[in-house]
Amino acid sequence: MQALYEAYKDKVEFLFVYIREAHPVRQGKEGGAEARSPQDIAQTQSLAERAIAATDCLRGLKVTLPVLIDTMDGKVEKGYGGHPAGTAVIDRDGRICFTSRGPSGVKPKEAEKVLKELLANKGKLGAGVPLSEGPAASAPDRPTKR
Amino acid sequence: MLQRVKRPELQLALVCVAAVLALLQMAAMPGDPSRRPGGRTWAPVLTVGQKAPDVELPRLALEKTEDGGVLGRVSSEKVKLSAVWAKKPVCLFMSSYT
Numbered sequence: 001m002q003a004l005y006e007a008y009k010d011k012v013e014f015l016f017v018y019i020r021e022a023h024p025v026r027q028g029k030e031g032g033a034e035a036r037s038p039q040d041i042a043q044t045q046s047l048a049e050r051a052i053a054a055t056d057c058l059r060g061l062k063v064t065l066p067v068l069i070d071t072m073d074g075k076v077e078k079g080y081g082g083h084p085a086g087t088a089v090i091d092r093d094g095r096i097c098f099t100s101r102g103p104s105g106v107k108p109k110e111a112e113k114v115l116k117e118l119l120a121n122k123g124k125l126g127a128g129v130p131l132s133e134g135p136a137a138s139a140p141d142r143p144t145k146r
Numbered sequence: 147m148l149q150r151v152k153r154p155e156l157q158l159a160l161v162c163v164a165a166v167l168a169l170l171q172m173a174a175m176p177g178d179p180s181r182r183p184g185g186r187t188w189a190p191v192l193t194v195g196q197k198a199p200d201v202e203l204p205r206l207a208l209e210k211t212e213d214g215g216v217l218g219r220v221s222s223e224k225v226k227l228s229a230v231w232a233k234k235p236v237c238l239f240m241s242s243y244t
Contacts, residue, residue: 084241
């Protein structure tokens with residue numbers, strides 16, 4: 001993620017949206033004697049708490065991407081399907097060019113392929129892809145059985 | 147169950163059989179990377195070509211503290227995604243620390 005950011009930050013706007021914790025510890029266990037690692041974070045209850053968790057995350061992962069903080073009602077998390085982790089590439093017309101979602105949803109290599117295509121096409125998705133309005137039928141927050 | 151089995155060779159054999167069965171199950175799955183063991187998948191919310199949801203979010207502001215640390219707080223500056231993608235393509239990474 002950091003390597004991709006360093007390579008393309010002049011041509012692409014990278015944003016790390018910090019969403020609600022995927023695997024929070026129980027309230028009161030974070031940072032206390034029972035905390036086993038800096039990642040023992042309780043579910044954030046406010047934007048201020050989320051900002052602190054995001055700062056710990058940046059420090060722990062050693063990334064310098066610009067960070068946005070998702071709303072407490074999870075506008076990005078729900079609108080883009082970012083939970084527990086995800087990637088979305090958007091072109092200059094506001095069209096989705098790539099998305100991934102899941103426990104390993106941060107996919108810089110796949111995103112880079114799409115970004116290369118976009119940059120070769122003036123930042124826009126190739127012709128022939130129709131623009132559809134609005135989000136798709138809401139997907140469940142949890143994985144579904146096939 | 148393993149506690150009842152006294153012989154260590156038998157315990158090891160049972161673990162190996164379980165591992166082989168798990169590998170066979172994973173190998174039998176199609177190449178969809180979003181497919182998870184147990185036949186579960188994370189359905190995408192958006193598809194390629196669809197209009198991206200426009201959201202306005204606050205930035206994380208980082209300030210250096212006197213002891214050399216970094217303090218993060220919610221900035222009063224908000225970022226509207228549509229204003230960003232109008233200038234450059236956008237790559238969003240969404241995650242938490244946990």
